[in-house]
Amino acid sequence: MSLANRHILLGVTGGIAAYKAAELARLLVKAGARVQVVMTRSAGEFIGAMTFQAITGKETRSDLFDSAHEAAMGHIELARWADLVIIAPATANFIALMARGSANDLLSTLCLATAAPVVVAPAMNRQMWSDPATQANIETLQEHGRLILGPAAGEQACGDVGPGRMLEPADIFDAVNGMFTSGALAGVRALVTAGPTREAIDPVRFIGNRSSGKMGFAIAQALEEQGAEVTLVAGPSQLPTPSGVTRIDVEAALEMHNAVMQIAADCDLFVATAAVADYRPETVASSKIKKTAESQEMRLVRNPDILADVAALASGPFTVGFAAETDNVVAYADEKRQRKCIDMIAANDVSSQSGGGFDSDENALHVLWEGGQQELPMTGKLRLARQLVELISQKIHA
């Protein structure tokens, strides 16, 4: 993984450090990233849009109500386009807007509309930085999962000395580059379940479900990209194993349970994406059941809950569950999170009108954890997996 071809939305707000954003844009472009600069109106008082345009090769954007731009790539598309948003410099005013969830210009709207990680590099006078209002806003942004880089301390443009200077562009670049290259999950042992299970009725029949494995395989790949050592316990699926991932194939829920419980205690992270059958036939016929009777009854017994058993391990891994729901999606998912005592749950709307879920190439998730939540809008499953892994990584490191 590297910054090459990554979509970086660089937001520039109106402070004296805005001129340094040009150098940051240059470093990102040099690393192969595709950079789209969005300026606030006041940023234009400090630096010209043409400067960024010359560096990035893309027209700088600033207006939310620009019909030509909106027709080409509307603000929601732009928000989805971004793999990462960097606000550098971020003024006290813009930080306050973000903390309030305002959407009164293009950049603040994009910050609200994006599912990509948002990195904020504050830059302001030291007194403004230490003001309780700014500090409370920074805390709010951190609670919302925003990554705050800096500020640095030192001599300021106004002559004051103290904390408030924007980090140097090279330092911001290194931090961002590290998010894509160093592998935020290097050294983390991750275990992922994926796909369906098949509960045998007789040698040729089974109870199964529509899971293809796409979501779980994408998560295994995204974790591996971030440097994790990944084991994938997969129910029946035709998908190729993501490179660098160790795969264990299983069929029934009991086999999946056994495979997982042998490894889970030694793992740091468990992501349960599999659609595991809650019940299995109490007995499995040893030969094919003949079509003689007019009706058949089958007694089902409960399968063990793999996720709950892993979550119950003493000093077990960080646990991430999925909740496939058709109604009251978020409320049911949160109830599951609390009941199974898991760290994070990804609510998955699998109703027929959702457009995602089982066997589709796209999906959307509503991720919940104790004291927080984030919506990851509809996108390709690999992209979504990368966004989820980014969130998991933030929580693990927090």
Ligand code: PMT
């Ligand atoms: O494979 P795809 O076609 O890409 O589809 C992806 C998906 C829709 C299957 C996936 O995104 C998803 O939502 N997986 C969870 C499906 C599910 O069975 O959810 P659930 O609400 O029944 O289970 C809740 C959680 O407990 C899940 O993390 C599940 O893996 C886990 N579980 C459930 C039962 C059980 N016996 N053991 C478990 O570990």
